[in-house]
Amino acid sequence: MDAEIAERYRAPALDKGLDIVELLAGTDGGLTQAEIAKALSRSPAEIYRMLDRLVRRDYVRRTDGDRYELTLKLFELAHRRPPLHRLISQANPVLRSFALRAQQAVHLVIRDRGILVVVAQVDGPGYWNVSIRVGSRIGLVNTGSGHVFLAYATPEERQLMLAEQDPGREQVMPEGLEARLDRVRADGSEVMPSAQVSSVFNLSVPILGAMGSVLAVLTCPYTERLDRRDAPDLEQCLTLLKEAGQEVSNRHQEA
Structure with missing residues (x-):
């Protein structure tokens, strides 16, 4: 029953965003879009839109051209x-x-x-x-x-x-x-x-x-x-x- 309730109230997009945040939180130096996709077993296309929103909302920033890392917004x-x-x-x-x-x-x-x-x-x-x-x-x-x-x-x-x-x-x-x-x-x-x-x-x-x-x-x-x-x-x-x-x-x- 608990599994059914959990499945019913899943929010895949939110889960995807949190997966990215948690991955970057445990990584020094940032990761590329391809590295994030590989680590989360998702396609780069799946990751792109979520990364774009996280960057626009200032939770993630781009560094060195194609790498992504967390900002201090969550800390703040x-x-x-x-x-x-x-x-x-x-x-x-x-x-x-x-x-x-x-x-x-x-x-x-x-x-x-x-x-x-x-x-x-x-x-x-x-x-x-x-x-x-x-x-x-x-x-x-x-x-x-x-x-x-x-x-x-x-x-x-x-x-x-x-x-x-x-x-x-x-x-x-x-x-x-x-x-x-x-x-x-x-x-x-x-x-x-x-x-x-x-x-x-x-x-x-x-x-x-x-x-x-x-x-x-x-x-x-x-x-x-x-x-x-x-x-x-x-x-x-x-x-x-x-x-x-x-x-x-x-x-x-x-x-």
Whole structure:
């Protein structure tokens, strides 16, 4: 009876698409259409239309002309709304505590479909701030948050992340950036002048998952306080930010 029900509700096209996704998920370097067809015991014609739809829906991408590999879309979908809300709820008390102690604004950044997006932000306790609006999209190679995401990625992942910034064009890592990313990874943080606002230094640290991947980035747009000589300086703020990043990481991993 169970076999009859399973047969009645079969969805061959969906099964075919999932077979391709599962095959590519376990393959390094991608596969050609012919290799996929052979591995799944199907004809190339059967595979072509399904591959075309998967590419158009951004689950699969073409590389090296005739090879196919998975994008990060499934990973992003798996880590979307409910987990994102959980991450924000875990991070918000830590962000508020940091802002109060450091007397600086701070924001939380995630990667969403290849774009960096600010999903939470807390102002400092004073009557003025340098802050960024929730929902803002920011750059990958010209921001502290982007540098942290790149620093913890493999070389292949970096190329994919760069390609997602400008699909269809060959992407080259800016000169000197790879050496800087190595330092960011070694230090566990990025400290760089803002490329958008004068006299602002972006301090950025990762929020790490259980497997060491970067789930999000905390960034403080640090400005020197002239009205409060007792306010933490840049190095002290960086220490506080690292502590905050570690606390959010621990909360997420233990949840």
